Amino acid sequence: AAAPTAPTAAAAAPKTPAAAPAAAATTVSSAGTEAGPPAPAGPATRRLARKLGVNLKQVKGSAAGGRITIEDVEAFVRERMTQPAVPAAAPAAPGFGVVQALPLPDFSRFGPVEKQPMNKIFRTAASNLHAAWVTIPHVTQHDLADITELEAARRKYVKANPNAPKITMTAIIIKAVVQALKAFPNFNSSVDMQSGELVVKQYYHIGVAVDTPNGLVVPVIRNCDQKNILQVAAELAEIAGRARDRKLKAEDMQGGTFTITNLGGIGGTAFTPIVNYPEVAILGMSRTINHLILENGQIAERQMLPLSLSYDHRAINGADAARFIVKLSGSLTNFLELF
Incomplete structure (x- = not known):
């Protein structure tokens, strides 16, 4: 996926390129x-x-x-x-x-x-993607979020409310990301190397990478902190549909502060998404997997969501990246605070 982008790279350069004329x-x-x-x-x-x-x-x-x-x-x-x-x-x-x-x-x-x-x-x-890769020093932090109860509750709600906007895991992740961005504002920023400043945004516009027959696009859902989960779910479905129908306007893909890319419907256990410049972080989601864990002395099966957080090391250090993804994972496990 790509940034935007950009979430997946379109082409790779030779390992040891000759000097270009x-x-x-x-x-x-x-x-x-x-x-x-x-x-x-x-x-x-x-x-x-x-x-x-x-x-x-x-x-x-x-x-x-x-x-x-x-x-x-x-x-x-x-x-x-x-x-x-x-x-x-x-x-x-x-x-x-x-x-x-x-x-x-x-x-x-x-x-x-x-x-x-x-x-x-x-x-x-x-x-x-090329511009982002050569400009941003990328680091990726991986984690597994326990979504066992969350996924069960999500499926139960969708089944009981067939006429309501369908709550997807991506919509839930958007709300969880906003909470984490509020706790760690540097993730909602851009790096201005010329002025030597970190531009921290006070708004939360979340880009979502959409795979279309014509290529990858990243429409933006604005003011996600001001919308409930049903509003986010409805807008996500609407804007993704317009993306696939090639009906997006330029302004629909501008102003994002953080990007999410979900490859769970395709497969894979982890990947390294490319930050959508000039943002400083992007979250990748992979296919949910079942893990056996020891819980209170008993073996239990838990549903785990692989998360891949790539970030700009100029704006974010490794410790804060770990704290961010732990906060995010915790929000998904204790999901009632998201609704």
Whole structure:
């Protein structure tokens, strides 16, 4: 899955790549700094543009009066990163603005090949995942959450209320994540290396990775702390349906503060999801497994949910990551506090 992203990587680089030629670099902006009247944008947007080497005169603003937002700059960068490489006339601005296009061998020398064009969603996801991987020092913390009673209660409720929004495990996880984010605010932040600040958000917009026939997308459910479990479940079903029907708008995939990716319906016991930049953490869910444990001297079977928490080590240390996932697991075991 990917970030967003991005939750699963679309392609892997060679283990020991040769140095890419200078002409293969893809620069975000080739026009240098702004000339003439400044483009309409706020201070935070300008800081991001400087960091990424973006000329704001080249960016189309989506806000009122053509004002350029942070999301506009990020979209501009993603688009440029997916374009074919062109020779660079001058060195790019330092930081996030250059993605090296590594040369590939002629695979047809070894046997038949088929070249399949990447669609727009796939190209965008690939660029986002690459940018996140080279920018963020990733660490992944794994745990097992005992959901025996929670899953039994969930199934019982769904069966007794067929006309109500279906409460899925993902919807429950969203509510549990919000509680953990409130207890550990650094997980609800972004790293601003230019200003040397951690931008901690006071809102809780949770992105959910959705696997569609056209690729991975990450729609966002906003203000999850202000919604009960039924509201979250209903909105999750609605926005996932629109994602699969290709009816999402750009704003449906913007503003997330934390991402969840659920591979439980497919299989696997653990994985390492890639953080959805500029967020600092992502939670992966795998298929539920049954464990035999010793409980009060007796062997008991418990239903366990594997959790994989990847995080940005610049913003989060290992001890806090362990505390976060323990808090999350505890919320699922003592689930009544979520409702």
